[in-house]
Amino acid sequence: MSTAIYSIPFLLSGLAVTLTMALLVVVLSLLLGGTLGMAVTYGPRPLRWTVRLFSDVVRGIPILVLIFFVFYGLPATGINLPNFAAATVALVVYKTAQTVEYVRGAVQSIHDGQTEAAKSIGLTFEQRMAYVILPQAIRRFLPPWINGVADAVKGTALVSLLGVTDLMHAVQQVVGRTYDPMPLYVLGAAIYFTINYGLSSLSRHVEGRYAYIRD
């Protein structure tokens, strides 16, 4: 037990890496996924098909394969990323593909009548998005997306396989020195759980926050 306490600063620096990566993944995939999600819903046909293909292919690949592909596969094409960057890129690509689907699903779930009513009083496309469609779509987008963020946090544990010293890797290194896996894995699991329980509570809270919109 004392070794567990002794190792806490080391674990915390691993946690910082995990959180940094999760934050990068969340922000970048939200920006990219939001943009591509709108493209897949409202863009010209070739663009829609391209994004669709990207999203379907990426979501059909296990994250681990994607991570190894970026780190071990891409150097063959001259793209040589260090392990943290490679892991981040792979996770961003994966989360972007998911976010595209969340955005598309949320926007398309809004009845066409909403668009028509907004058109009929003279709102332009941008105005219809800003004042009618997106305010309604966001409540359908947020709960699954926040759960997706929890997935991203868990997904970062895989990057320990590239030797990134994230929380998971830090746990393994401490275990490697103490030969006492049980308390450390419990501690690691507890930290992941705390983060993700917070996220899923947030997701439920957001759902409740928008419950007043019934249609």
Place this chain on the structure above:
Amino acid sequence: MPTSETEASNVMTLRPKGGPAPVVRIRELKKSYGSLEVLKGVNLDVNKGEVVTIIGPSGSGKTTLLRCVNLLERYDAGSVQVDGIEIGYFESEAGLRKPRSERQVSKLRAETAMVFQAFYLFPHLTAIENVMLGLRRVRGLSKQRAREDAEHWLVKVGLSDKLKSLPAELSGGQQQRVGIARAVAMGPKVLLLDEITSALDPELVGEVLDVVRSLAEEGMTMLMVTHEMTFAREASDRIVFMDEGKIGAEGNPDEVLVSTQNERLRSFLRRAGGGRA
């Protein structure tokens, strides 16, 4: 910008000669979905202050006609003018007929605001916010002015105590009255009403028709599609019978609903069970 028009045959108009130009002027309007031709050359005028009702069997093109006037559907051929402006197309410098851009169309749509069968209120906005949205973003009114205008119209449709209610908190009849307020607040040249009582419980129909009636009395120009034959007869200046994508008969309510000799119209009226009220 008025386009040079090739005046199509003017057989349908009942407009007295020398009267003011019609608010809506439809000439040889055609619209197809793929190989299905829904409108096969429709001619119709709606004059200022007039209430024109379109009746006809389902699939006859009534709703499509209305949607073309609001440009929710693009028409393929012919002309729709609102207040002298061709709404779907413009003439390029080379004299070619080109579809208007989405941006131009958006602006024009407010002149023909529409009330829908299924209301389509914005569920995340209160009644007054539903009415204010177009006033602020399309008409560019200040928040204060928009609020005053919206309140004026909601009071007018009898909802002074529901300004801050969300659509889900309102009955169908109340929602539809908000829908009417939202459209009429835009100050459209013509108000389009698409079967606005069809989704309502029978006991709620009256309150909505009362609103339409009072708008008619105040001189609002209206073009509506309805199955309420009794109401159509009482409230309309003119009734148009659409049949297979064309206008089959047209005239004042008694001519169309009672004394018509048009066999297809008579058989429609028998099936609709209307016109005898």
